[in-house]
Amino acid sequence: MRVLIAPDKFAGTLTAVEAATAIEAGWRRRDPDAEVYIAPMADGGPGFLDVLGTVVDGTLLSVTVHGPLGEPVPATVLLAGETAYVESAQACGLHLVEPDGRRPEDATTYGVGELVAAAVDAGARRVIIGLGGSGTNDGGAGLLAALGATAEPAGALEAGPTALAELTRVDLAPARERLARVTLVAATDVENPLLGLRGATSVFGSQKGIGDERKPVVDGWLTRLADAADRKAADAKGAGAAGGLGYALLLLGAERVSGIDLVAELTGLRHAAGKVDLVLTGEGAFDFQSRAGKVVAGVAKVANDAMRPCVVLAGKVQIGAREMRTMGIESAYALVDSVGEEQAFADPQGSLATVAERVARSWVR
Numbered sequence: 001m002r003v004l005i006a007p008d009k010f011a012g013t014l015t016a017v018e019a020a021t022a023i024e025a026g027w028r029r030r031d032p033d034a035e036v037y038i039a040p041m042a043d044g045g046p047g048f049l050d051v052l053g054t055v056v057d058g059t060l061l062s063v064t065v066h067g068p069l070g071e072p073v074p075a076t077v078l079l080a081g082e083t084a085y086v087e088s089a090q091a092c093g094l095h096l097v098e099p100d101g102r103r104p105e106d107a108t109t110y111g112v113g114e115l116v117a118a119a120v121d122a123g124a125r126r127v128i129i130g131l132g133g134s135g136t137n138d139g140g141a142g143l144l145a146a147l148g149a150t151a152e153p154a155g156a157l158e159a160g161p162t163a164l165a166e167l168t169r170v171d172l173a174p175a176r177e178r179l180a181r182v183t184l185v186a187a188t189d190v191e192n193p194l195l196g197l198r199g200a201t202s203v204f205g206s207q208k209g210i211g212d213e214r215k216p217v218v219d220g221w222l223t224r225l226a227d228a229a230d231r232k233a234a235d236a237k238g239a240g241a242a243g244g245l246g247y248a249l250l251l252l253g254a255e256r257v258s259g260i261d262l263v264a265e266l267t268g269l270r271h272a273a274g275k276v277d278l279v280l281t282g283e284g285a286f287d288f289q290s291r292a293g294k295v296v297a298g299v300a301k302v303a304n305d306a307m308r309p310c311v312v313l314a315g316k317v318q319i320g321a322r323e324m325r326t327m328g329i330e331s332a333y334a335l336v337d338s339v340g341e342e343q344a345f346a347d348p349q350g351s352l353a354t355v356a357e358r359v360a361r362s363w364v365r
Helices: 016-030 048-052 110-121 142-147 161-166 173-178 201-207 215-229 243-251 259-267 269-273 293-306 321-327 342-346 348-363
Strands: 001-006 034-036 059-066 072-080 083-087 126-132 150-152 169-171 183-188 255-258 279-288 310-318 332-333
Touching: 001 016, 001 269, 016 034, 016 048, 016 279, 016 348, 034 255, 048 072, 048 083, 048 259, 059 110, 059 183, 072 110, 110 126, 110 142, 110 279, 142 150, 142 161, 142 243, 161 215, 183 243, 183 259, 201 215, 215 243, 243 255, 255 259, 259 269, 259 293, 259 321, 279 293, 279 348, 293 310, 293 321, 310 348, 332 348, 342 348
Parallel strands: 001 034, 001 279, 083 126, 126 183, 183 255, 279 310, 310 332
Antiparallel strands: 059 072, 072 083, 150 169
């Protein structure tokens, strides 16, 4: 049987590469002669560079930048000719701050701007920034500051959304001048605007640690940024990605693309899907957020376009059969249901292989 294995990361337990390896190992226990194609996926969030590093012929530039709370963190830029790839989560990811130490109202994207600057200083003329998995919600103000933008009062862009409370003016000219000969691409996993009920704060603030009672306040601070910079851009698709990093990049002239579509193109996913009998994908939690812009939805669409069945393996499955069908997914299998939650977390790679073997039994005759 010919199988394409194209999972996302299993957040907190397995990278996309590790997940793909585990699924292949489990499948081969049942079908050792299978023709297997491996294509680890990412949607712009954590793991973006890990996945691209397997398919892009380039070199890694190591840098140290400011993390979300100002601490130094190691990060990398993938350089391929005049194109550079940056993973924003390396500088502002939620995983960089312990749960009991999260201060989303003070967290900054300054380090992401430093990554972009490092790419430009290294000679890049096209910088592709993967957005997702952020622990920040500053509308990308920190990124703007790192690239040269100024504000009144001075320093209002650098210190997280709290510092935007008194913002009266933003001058983007220095940042735009620095990037005048550079093409920016924002690879996002969501299409949300910056503000309002569908905006960055209202939809994604809780997972960063912003309480419901604080959301209107934080959204108000981002509104001040939009009023001072460009209110129209705040309504654009993807402006709310990564706590508003998408908005800042749009202000600097970036093109927005779907992260999963970009990765699918670079990995040759569509071509591979046309050569197989079955497509397997997966992620840590297959839930309502999986339905648009995420890896599972993107892989399922590619499989459907190629008229191939798609099956999901996930840590947890929280979507019903009807919703799966609308996504073009044949079925889904949960690790916690198959091996138990304790085992799934104790040995995620082995557990995923076990579930993959069980899936193979249903498909291999």
